[in-house]
Amino acid sequence: MKRVALLGMPNTGKSTFFNRLTGASAKVGNWPGITVDLLSARILLGTEMVEVVDLPGIYTLHGFAEDERVARTFLEEQPVDLLVVIANATQLDRQLALVLQLQALGQPMMLLLNMIDEARKLGIHIDQERLAQELGMPVVAISAKHGMGMEQARQALTQALHEARPPRAADIEKAFGEDDALQARLDAVFSATVDVPVSATDRLTDRLDRLLLHPWLGLPLFFLAMLGMFEAVYTLGAPLQDGVAWMLERIKIEAVTPVVTAWPPQVQSFVLDGLFDGIGTILSFLPIIVLFFLFIAIIEDSGYMSRAAFLMDAFMSRLGLDGRAFVMQLMGFGCNVPALMGTRVMRSRGLRLLTMLIIPFSLCSARLQVFVFFTTAIFDPWAAPLVLFSLYLFSFGAAFLTAVIYRRRLTHTEPVLLELPPYRFPTLRQMWLRGWREVTHFLREASGFILLGVVLVWILTHFPKDVPIASPETLAGQLAALFEPLMQPLGIDHLMTIALLFGFVAKEVVLGALAVIYGVGESELSGIVSSRIDWVQAYSFMLFVLIYTPCLSTVAVLKQESKSWRFTALAIGWPLLLAWVVSFVFYQGARWLGF
Structure with a gap:
């Protein structure tokens, strides 16, 4: 060939x-x-x-x-x-x-x-x-x-x-x-x-750059654009999400339930409350994920993301990084894995390792669906986009704090070269390919973890057989009891702790685990969660999910790219410690203030 x-x-x-x-x-x-x-x-x-x-x-x-x-x-x-x-x-x-x-x-x-x-x-x-x-x-x-x-x-x-x-x-x-x-x-x-004519410049690009690259207005306009994107995702995605959830519920009632009616009760529970509810809850968030990546495709392919890197370069240099690190962090919004691999363009090992250390704090698509669920279930519609935006700001804050702490240990002297291409609006084909690629990648890479996760959660919450489902006497309850002294000061109960444990494997499993633990589908899960926890507990939980240890696939790439078990251990342990501290300070501070 x-x-x-x-x-x-x-x-x-x-x-x-x-x-x-x-x-x-x-x-x-x-x-x-x-x-x-x-x-x-x-x-x-x-x-x-x-x-x-x-x-x-x-x-x-x-x-x-x-x-x-x-x-x-x-x-x-x-x-x-x-x-x-x-x-x-x-x-x-x-x-x-x-x-x-x-x-x-x-x-x-x-x-x-x-x-x-x-x-x-x-x-x-x-x-x-x-x-x-x-x-x-x-x-x-x-x-x-x-x-x-x-x-x-x-x-x-x-x-x-x-x-x-x-x-x-x-x-x-x-x-x-x-x-x-x-x-x-x-x-x-x-x-x-x-x-080439004497003045071969793109006038539209020049005019836009005068505003979007303005020393004072550039960054506020960028973050305002990101906030507008979240508002659009929620506005357009909420009806689509409700439609998918309704369709899944109809399939469960009219197609799946009649088939398993004659099966033993334990098998029925496994199929309906375990597999279907766990996987169905995750699938219901696909419309929002698609919309999110369609908007990200517009920002990336238009050339605006390069401008964001340029605007952030001076600030990132104070953290021991450069504008490319900011771009890689933004790439991590989709998935941390390709963003980590993207650090290969950096010549300096110190710069590359420091960038790899901050990328896992990026709010990836797996975490996104967890936060979309909680913001929709707990917060008012007007507040949900603001809450999600605040989590993105927290993700940057965690990354910047990490860079400040470790910049003296991971140093570099590599100069940065950034090109600012002319503004281009992506074609519909490009946006469709991007959305389709992200969804298929999500389903292909996460399906195995999701299936394994919901099966394990169902087993842990339903055995031994002679105890109430998801009770402290189950295997899951006994496991969560070991971590209760650590998680109780964060406002995270034993059932949510179980979901967090499975989130170590893949963040996509967190929602599926909650659906299996409570034995309900997506529509009922929202009501149950909102009745069991208040907004302070929900936000503390989301902060922990945002910061704590990256998923196994990310850990594998960290080891592969760094070729160091010591660095990989640092990339696992530091976020876990930081997540506990941040959630503790927020939860205890909010309670002290009377919330």
Whole structure:
């Protein structure tokens, strides 16, 4: 099978092209360095199957960052039939340097000029035929975002593969030529093929940046935008969530219950109160998760997230971090795992470890559904978005406090390089792919944990058989009794402690565990929880869930990326201690004030 490798500088739309070409749903983000993993897919080009590999975005083969080493190692060790270089058509004065460097490898190549629509709007004219002659390779202009030129790109790929010589590994040493000679060659090619007007700037971007990057107004506007997003998620998501909950309840009553009526009572309870209620409670929150990631996709792909990193860079530097750490923390809103892997773009080990230490405090999608449930069940509709927003602020606070405490132990001197791309509104296809990818990832990765969790919770709350369900005499009650002296000062009772214990495995299990413990579905669970605890206990519980030990998959990635058991133990123990202290101070303080 022939192999095509996609290469390019960060923020050239390489992952967007990969998605268009293969139909896959690689993460697409409008800031530098988003692609840090090797993504691959098999597609039919002409009459044969071809493997397409999306390599990390790199600026040069000379670099020593993790992403650059990954690309270099792949080219050295894996035979490639064709190198496809994707360049930003609006920045060819810089992008052609990598093209010329890769040419020295002696590999078959072709060049795709992405974002050609933006180049034309700026009045930039590129002589494609002359550029192809100068470089000695096929050149195709495309807009991966809008699908422009994709058919021509497929045809050129097919033709180039047909004409390519047998594959071989690249000789990277050939790319280490004289910098002066390369720059002279770049200048000659650029001046002969590209015509750039005197004022080739995006006026809309300039006008927006005057406001959104304002030294005083920039950050307040960003957090105001995030608050508006939460309001929109609740406003649009609440009716959808109620609809899904109603549908699940109808399925339980009209389809599942008649089937299990003749089964033994213990089996009926396991199926209805364990499996169905536990999993159904989690599924009812999928609409809100989808909406959340649709809005996040707009913020990310528009280029606004890069501005947030720029605005936060000066502040983050005081914490021993940089603007990229803030971006990775925001990525953790979706899932901590890819955000942790994204730290590979950082060259300094100290900077990378400190960033990895703060990422698990990000309010990920698994925690989100827990908080959506409690804010909806306990707080008034007008207060729920504010409560959720306050939890996001607490997540930043916990991360910043951690950075202050550990910055002297995990030091670095690495400079930061941030690009601010022009503002782009994502297409409906991009937003749909993002929402679909997050939901399928959630269901695929969490389904096993959820199923195992609700089964274990049901067993622990229903055995021994001759005691009341979820009572202190059950296995779960006995287990929770061990932790009662620790959790009682936080306002967290023994039943909620059981849910927290299963949250160590995956935060997705917390709601399913509560549904199994109380033996009800999502609609009844809200009423039971609101009748058993007040808002102070609920907020204390949410603070603990927000901060305490990350899930097992996150712990596994922490160990994998840090290659240190000592660091992994710190990443587990410190959040657990901090969660207890924060919840204790809040709960006892609120009670002392008379709430």
